[in-house]
Amino acid sequence: MNYRLRVLKAWGPAVLSALLLVFSLFLLWAVTDFPLPREATLRRLEDQALLPHGTTLASGTVELEPFAEKTPRFTWTLRGDGEQTWVLLTEAFSPLSRPYPSYGYRSVQAKSTPFWGELLELQSFSVFSSISDGAPETDWATQFCLLAYTDDPAVARVEAWAGWQEEPGKLDGLAAGTLTPAEDGEGIWTGILTQNPSPSGSLVWRVRAYDAAGNLLYEDCSNPERFVSLP
Amino acid sequence: MALFVLERYCDAVCAHIRSKAGRRETYRELRDHLDDHVQALTDRGIPLDVARERAVAAMGDPAEVGKALDKLYPYCPPALPAACTVLTVAVLLAAWSFQMRDERLSERFLWPDYRSPSQGEVLLSTGTARGGGKLGPYTFTPAGTAELVERPDAVREDGTPLAQLRVPLTITWAQPWLDEPELYDNAPFAVEGDPEAYGYWSTDTLTPLSATGELLFTVAEDVQSDTLLIHDQTGNTLRISVILPREVTP
Numbered sequence: 001m002n003y004r005l006r007v008l009k010a011w012g013p014a015v016l017s018a019l020l021l022v023f024s025l026f027l028l029w030a031v032t033d034f035p036l037p038r039e040a041t042l043r044r045l046e047d048q049a050l051l052p053h054g055t056t057l058a059s060g061t062v063e064l065e066p067f068a069e070k071t072p073r074f075t076w077t078l079r080g081d082g083e084q085t086w087v088l089l090t091e092a093f094s095p096l097s098r099p100y101p102s103y104g105y106r107s108v109q110a111k112s113t114p115f116w117g118e119l120l121e122l123q124s125f126s127v128f129s130s131i132s133d134g135a136p137e138t139d140w141a142t143q144f145c146l147l148a149y150t151d152d153p154a155v156a157r158v159e160a161w162a163g164w165q166e167e168p169g170k171l172d173g174l175a176a177g178t179l180t181p182a183e184d185g186e187g188i189w190t191g192i193l194t195q196n197p198s199p200s201g202s203l204v205w206r207v208r209a210y211d212a213a214g215n216l217l218y219e220d221c222s223n224p225e226r227f228v229s230l231p
Numbered sequence: 232m233a234l235f236v237l238e239r240y241c242d243a244v245c246a247h248i249r250s251k252a253g254r255r256e257t258y259r260e261l262r263d264h265l266d267d268h269v270q271a272l273t274d275r276g277i278p279l280d281v282a283r284e285r286a287v288a289a290m291g292d293p294a295e296v297g298k299a300l301d302k303l304y305p306y307c308p309p310a311l312p313a314a315c316t317v318l319t320v321a322v323l324l325a326a327w328s329f330q331m332r333d334e335r336l337s338e339r340f341l342w343p344d345y346r347s348p349s350q351g352e353v354l355l356s357t358g359t360a361r362g363g364g365k366l367g368p369y370t371f372t373p374a375g376t377a378e379l380v381e382r383p384d385a386v387r388e389d390g391t392p393l394a395q396l397r398v399p400l401t402i403t404w405a406q407p408w409l410d411e412p413e414l415y416d417n418a419p420f421a422v423e424g425d426p427e428a429y430g431y432w433s434t435d436t437l438t439p440l441s442a443t444g445e446l447l448f449t450v451a452e453d454v455q456s457d458t459l460l461i462h463d464q465t466g467n468t469l470r471i472s473v474i475l476p477r478e479v480t481p
Contacts, residue, residue, distance in 0.1 A: 003303070003305075006252075006303075006304060006305050007305045009252070010250060010252075010304070010305040010306060010307045011305060011307045013307075013312040014307045014311045014312040014315065016312075017311075017312040017315035017316050017319065018311075018312075018315050020315070020316075020319045021315045021318050021319045021322065024319045024322040024323050024326065025322055027322075027323070027326050028322050028323075028325055028326040028329070030336055030407065030439070031326045031329045031330045031333075031335060031336045032326075032329050032333070032335065033333070033335040033336075033408075034407070034408035036408070044406075044408060044409060047367050047368050047406075047409060048409055048410050048411075048412055048413055049412075049413045049464065050366055050367050050369075050412055050413065050419065050463030050464050050465070051463075051464045051465065052464070052465045084464070099410075101335075107413045107415055108413065109464075110464045
């Protein structure tokens with residue numbers, strides 16, 4: 001028999017099965033949303049947002065309330081190019097990382113300092129409360145993870161509001177609280193607020209920065225028209 | 232016993248041939264050769280036992296013969312394709328379970344839904360779109376006919392009637408790990424010379440390496456040509472020129 005035919009007959013099945021293995025590994029990589037080393041994932045997210053490739057300024061990991069087999073756990077990374085800054089969300093796919101699918105296809109926007117805020121993720125979950133006639137009642141609550149960034153050292157405190165707003169201009173009912181400075185990085189404030197119960201309405205958020213004397217320095221919010229006439 | 236001299240010799244040679252097909256072929260050919268040699272010797276009057284011994288001796292050391300013949304038959308360990316197949320099945324099962332849990336791969340495909348014909352939509356004019364280019368890793372290419380569609384009751388503050396400009400576009404990229412570009416909330420669209428015009432992107436179909444859809448702009452109804460701008464967040468801008476010379480006869 002021709003030598004080439006012998007080679008084909010001997011190695012053909014092995015080569016074919018190896019090619020199928022390579023294809024299946026690529027399919028696994030695609031199905032898991034192409035996990036890559038962390039820097040490559042961050043650059044991928046920047047490409048998709050038509051952003052320049054920045055450098056990492058700080059990062060942190062957040063975990064929200066688990067519900068319905070979903071536990072939002074992600075890493076936020078603050079990136080910048082010297083002029084603008086933006087925050088990217090990834091999740092670990094050990095030992096690699098991949099994009100984290102946060103609520104409603106949150107888009108990545110580059111923002112300029114001196115101060116900006118962003119709602120990173122939200123998680124709705126059911127809460128039970130018993131009522132007088134004994135039948136448990138189910139309500140919805142929502143956790144909001146917010147981040148604020150400033151390059152002004154005068155900022156001493158950052159307060160935040162977030163939630164589903166039934167009527168424009170109505171602040172009560174929204175989750176409110178103070179953000180805390182991030183451990184890894186200056187000028188970064190993060191926090192988790194919980195709105196319980198969560199009514200139906202428009203999703204809004206607002207962050208405000210104050211100096212040590214309590215003077216309002218900066219403000220950023222999702223929909224300015226929904227916070228008009230509020231203090 | 233002398234009866235099995237030939238068989239024992241062939242077995243000793245074939246023991247050094249790793250390929251199963253090679254062993255089969257070699258045994259047959261070697262046996263035929265030895266039989267022919269034995270026949271030739273017995274035809275000359277040599278006793279059968281002696282002829283067999285002489286034929287075997289003439290072939291040489293069976294180990295050396297076997298090793299030389301082994302090189303003629305390519306060998307692949309039989310465990311290799313079996314192992315690859317088992318691994319493939321395991322990887323495919325893992326991929327299936329990840330897809331069932333996360334459904335990430337299906338989010339990279341979008342097929343056009345059936346669209347019922349627009350009711351009462353008046354086509355004002357059609358034209359061509361040219362330009363495009365690259366923004367980051369994405370290539371934007373006009374595809375198809377641009378259309379200007381009437382928008383009844385839509386007017387600007389100064390009373391200018393408005394219309395919707397539709398420009399079909401194809402976006403392609405080479406890296407399979409990229410999703411389609413974020414063209415929704417970033418507001419990267421503008422019309423040159425018309426600061427009041429605003430636009431957005433509507434995806435029609437989506438695959439892992441391309442997206443098709445339309446740029447939809449609200450412009451003045453009497454527009455005949457426009458330059459559409461697509462910005463990225465690095466300061467780069469693409470230009471798409473639209474010319475609408477042909478009015479549609481109702």
